[in-house]
Amino acid sequence: MIPNALPQSLVDNPRIDQWISFPSGGRVALRTGKVELGQGLLTALLQIAADELDVAAARILLTSGDTEAAPNEGYTAGSRSVELSGGAIRLVCAEVRALMLEAAAERLGCPARALSVSDGAILRDGVESGLDYWTLAEAVNLARTASGTAPAKPAAALRVVGTDVPRRDLPDKLGGAPFIQDISFPGMLHARVLHRPRKGAHIAHLDEAGALRAGHGSVSLVRSGDLVAVVGEREWQVDAACKRLRERTQWEGGVTINAADGEATSLLSRPLAPARVIHQGQAGDAPATSRIEATYSKPYIAHGSIAPSCALARFEDGRLTIWTHSQGVFLLRGAVARALKLPAEAVHVIHHQGAGCYGHNGADDAAFDAAFVAMARPGQTVRVLWTREDELGVAPFGAAMQVKVSADLDDDGRPLAWTQEIWSPTHAARPGINGAVNLLGAQEMEDPPQDPPPIDLNEAAGGGATRNGFSLYDFPQTMVHHFVADNPIRTSSMRGLGAFANVFAIESFMDELAEAAGADPVAYRLSLMNDRRARAVIETAAQMSGWGAATPDGVARGFAFSRYKNFAAYLAAVVELKVDEDVRVSRVWCAVDAGRVINPDGARNQIEGGAIQATSWALKEQVRFADGQVVSNRWETYPILRFSEVPEIETRLLGTPEDPPLGIGEVSQGPVGAAIGNAVASALGVRLRHLPLTRERIMAALLEA
Amino acid sequence: MASDIAFRVNGIERRIAIEESVPLIHVLRNELDLKATRFGCGEEQCGACMVLLDGQPAYACTLIVGEAAGRSIETAEVLADGAHPLRAAFLEEQAGQCGYCLSGILLSAKALLDRTASPTRAEIIAALEPHLCRCGAQGRMVRAVERAAASLRNEVAA
Numbered sequence: 001m002i003p004n005a006l007p008q009s010l011v012d013n014p015r016i017d018q019w020i021s022f023p024s025g026g027r028v029a030l031r032t033g034k035v036e037l038g039q040g041l042l043t044a045l046l047q048i049a050a051d052e053l054d055v056a057a058a059r060i061l062l063t064s065g066d067t068e069a070a071p072n073e074g075y076t077a078g079s080r081s082v083e084l085s086g087g088a089i090r091l092v093c094a095e096v097r098a099l100m101l102e103a104a105a106e107r108l109g110c111p112a113r114a115l116s117v118s119d120g121a122i123l124r125d126g127v128e129s130g131l132d133y134w135t136l137a138e139a140v141n142l143a144r145t146a147s148g149t150a151p152a153k154p155a156a157a158l159r160v161v162g163t164d165v166p167r168r169d170l171p172d173k174l175g176g177a178p179f180i181q182d183i184s185f186p187g188m189l190h191a192r193v194l195h196r197p198r199k200g201a202h203i204a205h206l207d208e209a210g211a212l213r214a215g216h217g218s219v220s221l222v223r224s225g226d227l228v229a230v231v232g233e234r235e236w237q238v239d240a241a242c243k244r245l246r247e248r249t250q251w252e253g254g255v256t257i258n259a260a261d262g263e264a265t266s267l268l269s270r271p272l273a274p275a276r277v278i279h280q281g282q283a284g285d286a287p288a289t290s291r292i293e294a295t296y297s298k299p300y301i302a303h304g305s306i307a308p309s310c311a312l313a314r315f316e317d318g319r320l321t322i323w324t325h326s327q328g329v330f331l332l333r334g335a336v337a338r339a340l341k342l343p344a345e346a347v348h349v350i351h352h353q354g355a356g357c358y359g360h361n362g363a364d365d366a367a368f369d370a371a372f373v374a375m376a377r378p379g380q381t382v383r384v385l386w387t388r389e390d391e392l393g394v395a396p397f398g399a400a401m402q403v404k405v406s407a408d409l410d411d412d413g414r415p416l417a418w419t420q421e422i423w424s425p426t427h428a429a430r431p432g433i434n435g436a437v438n439l440l441g442a443q444e445m446e447d448p449p450q451d452p453p454p455i456d457l458n459e460a461a462g463g464g465a466t467r468n469g470f471s472l473y474d475f476p477q478t479m480v481h482h483f484v485a486d487n488p489i490r491t492s493s494m495r496g497l498g499a500f501a502n503v504f505a506i507e508s509f510m511d512e513l514a515e516a517a518g519a520d521p522v523a524y525r526l527s528l529m530n531d532r533r534a535r536a537v538i539e540t541a542a543q544m545s546g547w548g549a550a551t552p553d554g555v556a557r558g559f560a561f562s563r564y565k566n567f568a569a570y571l572a573a574v575v576e577l578k579v580d581e582d583v584r585v586s587r588v589w590c591a592v593d594a595g596r597v598i599n600p601d602g603a604r605n606q607i608e609g610g611a612i613q614a615t616s617w618a619l620k621e622q623v624r625f626a627d628g629q630v631v632s633n634r635w636e637t638y639p640i641l642r643f644s645e646v647p648e649i650e651t652r653l654l655g656t657p658e659d660p661p662l663g664i665g666e667v668s669q670g671p672v673g674a675a676i677g678n679a680v681a682s683a684l685g686v687r688l689r690h691l692p693l694t695r696e697r698i699m700a701a702l703l704e705a
Numbered sequence: 706m707a708s709d710i711a712f713r714v715n716g717i718e719r720r721i722a723i724e725e726s727v728p729l730i731h732v733l734r735n736e737l738d739l740k741a742t743r744f745g746c747g748e749e750q751c752g753a754c755m756v757l758l759d760g761q762p763a764y765a766c767t768l769i770v771g772e773a774a775g776r777s778i779e780t781a782e783v784l785a786d787g788a789h790p791l792r793a794a795f796l797e798e799q800a801g802q803c804g805y806c807l808s809g810i811l812l813s814a815k816a817l818l819d820r821t822a823s824p825t826r827a828e829i830i831a832a833l834e835p836h837l838c839r840c841g842a843q844g845r846m847v848r849a850v851e852r853a854a855a856s857l858r859n860e861v862a863a
Contacts, residue, residue, distance in 0.1 A: 038802045038803025040802070164799075167801075169804070170801055171796065173804030173805075174792050174795055174807060174811065175783070175785030175808065175811070178804075179743070181740075181743070184735075234735070235735055239731075304839050305803075306743075306745050306803070306805045306839050307743065307745060307753070354803075354805075355805035355839075356803030356805065385744070388750075388751075601799055605799060605802060605842065605845070608844065609840045612841030612844075613839070613840070634750065635746055635750035635751055635837065641841075642834055643830050643833045643838075643843050644834055646841075649844060
């Protein structure tokens with residue numbers, strides 16, 4: 001019986017041999033259900049295993065994300081992979097080491113305490129005993145349930161964890177072919193898929209003959225309902241044919257989408273689920289002397305991975321094999337099997353690394369597209385590549401959100417009660433969630449699977465729209481969640497989910513309250529914060545940036561803090577910027593407490609990358625609609641931050657190795673976005689409450705002021 | 706109509722029978738099996754497909770193979786071994802996250818360093834401006850190019 005305190009990944013996959021084995025040749029075969037998304041996770045997991053096993057990381061072969069060769073750990077999401085998979089691997093490896101030492105002690109006739117391990121070799125009183133993990137492997141049965149009770153190493157004994165081990169995947173990315181886009185098989189077919197421009201649209205006219213001509217007569221079409229694929233042996237011909245289809249296909253019907261639907265205010269008039277009201281803390285009896293409120297919003301944003309999504313599939317002898325950069329191979333397997341009416345056991349899904357993934361993008365949809373075409377071309381491997389227009393136009397978007405904050409204040413301008421009212425469509429429409437298939441192509445087929453209505457993540461799962469809707473500040477809080485139950489725009493999980501809008505609203509409003517109280521924003525926050533670790537990052541960020549010192553003319557600073565999900569890492573940020581025609585962020589300081597950090601340089605890379613992405617979101621990004629479709633489906637119409645606009649970032653990690661690791665993958669988005677908002681307000685003397693903070697918004701705000 | 710097209714890729718003479726209008730990226734990736742040239746957008750907006758054409762950055766997604774005839778092309782494969790300081794510098798700085806944008810960025814950086822021994826930070830940023838990186842590793846990449854430039858200068862001095 002495994003107690004619940006074990007990492008969920010180990011509870012779900014309790015057998016030791018699901019995680020590890022010792023193949024000959026002095027190798028360690030380690031398996032994880034979490035996958036590399038560009039975040040450096042696999043290197044961190046190797047470090048954890050190397051320390052607990054006392055083997056060189058170079059000996060470890062890692063298999064990740066394979067429905068037939070790796071544990072099922074659900075989605076790689078929510079900044080929880082080090083905590084969950086890393087936590088499981090830590091305990092499993094500690095137990096394997098203990099079992100090996102026990103077996104060695106028996107064979108050598110000595111107490112286990114006389115033994116130690118050096119790169120997999122068993123030492124007796126510091127001298128080679130002639131035994132090692134591989135000679136012992138036959139005698140030690142790993143086909144057993146992990147007890148989870150073997151003591152993992154104390155922080156002081158860690159040698160690899162906590163060091164800057166270089167990324168294992170980086171060398172091959174410098175001139176190599178490591179991506180899913182680079183896989184090829186002899187005789188492989190290329191395919192492109194035409195996707196509908198909006199939910200519910202049907203093909204009114206398909207220029208099949210024109211497409212075949214554009215494909216030099218060497219391509220063919222595969223169609224089911226409104227799902228059409230072009231297939232052929234030569235990618236350039238397939239590409240040309242699909243371009244022609246895209247230009248000439250006429251669509252009719254479907255949902256109505258106009259420019260106004262791109263604004264968060266449109267959410268207020270959608271069909272809403274009954275409001276959910278959640279409380280944190282108990283309101284006191286002290287009477288309020290004033291009440292203020294303000295409304296903030298963020299628009300729909302696109303994932304914008306630099307590579308279009310890609311997948312390969314082959315259907316042979318009744319079995320379907322899919323190569324994908326999905327975040328959740330097991331859930332994808334179930335969804336594809338249901339949509340194609342195959343038994344799940346007949347579908348094998350294998351993860352292969354794609355370009356940077358920041359949430360539920362087109363990866364799963366492309367995997368279905370490849371499977372759909374492969375079913376029509378049995379025995380042949382089919383490679384589907386999406387286009388830039390697909391990636392920015394039909395993949396799920398990060399949800400728009402409207403957040404209204406109100407506070408009852410005492411005489412000193414301190415909140416007696418805080419209410420956060422949130423309007424948002426779903427942040428959780430991944431394949432398999434709530435039993436839904438949620439695959440774009442499947443919904444376009446004739447006889448599509450009947451998906452249940454969307455839901456959002458509950459608070460136990462970290463919340464979707466409600467993520468970080470409560471703050472760590474010391475006042476009673478109420479959250480009112482208006483779930484947009486039916487929305488014409490396709491949304492799902494994107495880095496941080498609701499945290500970005502909620503933290504933007506909370507931390508903007510905190511600055512507004514501080515200003516109304518005549519207090520310094522940092523001092524005001526500290527006066528309402530008892531959490532020791534939160535205070536430490538707030539104080540450190542202020543000190544790093546020289547907060548409070550005069551800034552040169554035209555240069556403004558802003559501050560913000562949050563603890564991601566209120567249970568992951570803490571981060572306080574200061575940004576420095578100038579507003580000329582546009583906002584130019586020049587510097588960012590981040591103070592972070594993530595507990596035990598496995599790879600400090602990797603953590604910095606994630607935190608700083610998140611800060612840059614958040615800067616891009618805050619200043620530039622908004623999905624735009626017109627005439628029933630997305631019109632921001634090219635980089636020209638969906639600009640993101642460029643090299644010349646990237647700030648200098650300084651990051652300090654405050655956590656201690658004695659504290660458990662806290663997720664950092666999404667920690668910087670909210671605070672950095674909010675700190676930018678606060679700095680812009682300081683620069684202009686006018687507060688902008690609606691993202692993105694574009695030139696048009698700034699001009700409008702200045703004219704109004 | 707297929708034409709017989711000859712050009713040099715990474716110093717090797719190549720000859721191929723193909724329509725002149727085919728984008729170079731398809732020829733490199735699918736006909737010559739040089740996969741390090743990455744497809745990103747197909748319209749010169751992201752720089753993922755950047756190659757060097759006679760030493761100058763060029764977008765392989767829109768450059769048709771006919772225009773490459775008789776010319777010299779470099780792809781990111783030239784940086785796949787340990788010889789070039791850019792490779793060592795990008796590893797030293799751990800300059801990348803997902804790494805999909807790196808091929809194009811390395812080549813624009815190489816073109817810069819081939820013509821400028823001591824580029825300023827502003828010149829490096831200007832050279833990399835055509836490239837998008839969504840993960841946010843730009844700062845590391847700029848530092849890596851600075852490091853490679855310093856290393857190249859030391860080589861020359863030694």
